[in-house]
Amino acid sequence: MKLASWNVNSIRARLDRVVEWIDRNRPDVLCLQETKVADDLFPREPFESRGYQVTAFGQKTYNGVAIVSRQPAADVVRGLPLPNPDPGSRLLCATVADLRVVNVYVPNGRAVDSPYFAQKLDWLRRLSGYLDETARPSDAIVLCGDFNVAPEDRDVHDPAAYRDQVHCHPEERKALAEVAAFGLIDVVRRHHPESGLYSWWDYRQGAFHRNRGLRIDHVWATESVAARCSGAAIDRDARKGKQPSDHAPVIAEIA
DNA sequence: ATGGTTGCACAGCAA
Numbered sequence: 679m680k681l682a683s684w685n686v687n688s689i690r691a692r693l694d695r696v697v698e699w700i701d702r703n704r705p706d707v708l709c710l711q712e713t714k715v716a717d718d719l720f721p722r723e724p725f726e727s728r729g730y731q732v733t734a735f736g737q738k739t740y741n742g743v744a745i746v747s748r749q750p751a752a753d754v755v756r757g758l759p760l761p762n763p764d765p766g767s768r769l770l771c772a773t774v775a776d777l778r779v780v781n782v783y784v785p786n787g788r789a790v791d792s793p794y795f796a797q798k799l800d801w802l803r804r805l806s807g808y809l810d811e812t813a814r815p816s817d818a819i820v821l822c823g824d825f826n827v828a829p830e831d832r833d834v835h836d837p838a839a840y841r842d843q844v845h846c847h848p849e850e851r852k853a854l855a856e857v858a859a860f861g862l863i864d865v866v867r868r869h870h871p872e873s874g875l876y877s878w879w880d881y882r883q884g885a886f887h888r889n890r891g892l893r894i895d896h897v898w899a900t901e902s903v904a905a906r907c908s909g910a911a912i913d914r915d916a917r918k919g920k921q922p923s924d925h926a927p928v929i930a931e932i933a
Numbered sequence: 934a935t936g937g938t939t940g941c942a943c944a945g946c947a948a
Contacts, residue, residue, distance in 0.1 A: 687948085688940055712948085714941070739941055740948095786948060826948095880948090882937035924939075924948080 679706035679775065679932050683822035683897055684916075685783070685878070685925035689713040689744070690721060692923055697724045699916055699927065706748050707774050708927075709781035711824045713742030720744065733772055741766040743781050743823070747774045758804050768801070769808075777903065777932070778813065782823035787844045795844060798826070802853035806860065815861030815900055820932075822897040824878075824925065827854045829864070832873040833893035845892055862898040865910040865930050877912050878925045886917055897930045906933040 682705045686692040689710060700708065708730075713720065717734045725732050725746050735756040736742030745751055751772035758764045768783045782805065787798035813819055827850050831837035840846040858864070866875070876891025885891065899907060910930040917926045 691940060712940095739946095788947080880937080881939055885937095921939090 679777075680929065681705065681707040681709070681777075681779070681820060681822070681897065681932060682913075682927045682929045683709040683711070683781070683824075683895060684927035685711040685824040685895060685923060687712050687923040687925065688715070689742075690715055690719075691921070693721050693724065695916075695922065697728075699913075700725070700728060700730070700746075703913075703927075703929070705746075705929070707777075707779060708746040709770075709779065709822050710744040710746065711742070711781070711783040713744050714739060715742060733770065735767045735770040737767045741768055741783055743767060743770040743783050745770055745772050745774070745779060745781055747772070749775050758801075758808055762804075764801070769805070776818050778817055778819045780809075780819060780821045782821065782825070784824060784826045786826050787850065790842065790844050790847050795847075795850075799849055799853050802850065802857060806853075806856045809857070809860045813860075816902065817900060818903050819862070819900045820897060820903060820930070821857070821862055821899075822928065824894060825854060825896050826894050827851060828892045828894050829854060829896075833876070835874075835876065835890045835892070840892075845894055858898065861900050863901060863904040865897050865899050865904055865907045866893075866912065866928060868904060868907070869910045875912060876926075877928055879917060881924050895925055895928050897928050899930070899932075903932060907931065908933060
């Protein structure tokens with residue numbers, strides 16, 4: 679099956695482009711982030727008329743995640759669990775076919791010296807805890823989404839400029855490495871070790887044209903799934919043209 | 934140089 683993850687920066691603003699992308703790429707599962715819409719206003723019809731079902735966990739204005747899938751989504755979980763529920767809609771889990779899909783929109787963190795950065799670290803630690811408590815490394819799991827972290831310097835167009843900055847700070851890289859330590863593999867990196875591969879480019883100053891980007895969107899899989907993964911890629915072309923999202927889709931082909 | 938662009942929602946914040 680083809681699984682993709684895409685931060686669309688508003689599903690309503692991006693609907694035509696997302697639908698066109700689906701028609702062209704025919705994914706079996708499409709995980710969306712930053713849908714920025716309450717569930718009752720999610721534009722379901724274009725997906726349902728194409729044979730997909732939409733499982734949404736959104737909110738007005740900010741955040742929001744959704745799983746668009748050909749096959750039914752079972753055992754849906756919305757949000758990191760109690761006793762400290764996340765006020766933002768940032769985590770959506772569902773079982774599709776034999777895969778446990780965990781779709782996340784990790785907090786941005788804004789700036790390393792801001793309280794939002796501490797909340798980002800806390801959120802990543804809670805994600806680690808959630809995986810440890812609810813899943814096993816031998817399960818067939820895909821963790822994908824906008825992680826808002828560039829794991830290594832080869833994921834950054836200008837590592838010197840980003841050194842110790844948000845998206846690249848050692849503390850968030852460490853927190854993300856703890857998530858990976860559950861037993862998850864970066865499937866894009868497994869197939870593409872080269873630098874210069876990014877998933878997000880700022881809207882400003884021609885960043886995309888100059889390929890000044892960051893690889894902050896990821897598809898990670900447990901070993902049993904990674905072993906079935908015949909290829910993975912970032913669809914850079916989806917960042918081109920009129921009114922794009924600032925992120926490109928990340929795609930994995932899983933047997 | 935602290936700029937610049939986009940989305941939401943209609944001012945100013947978040948990214």
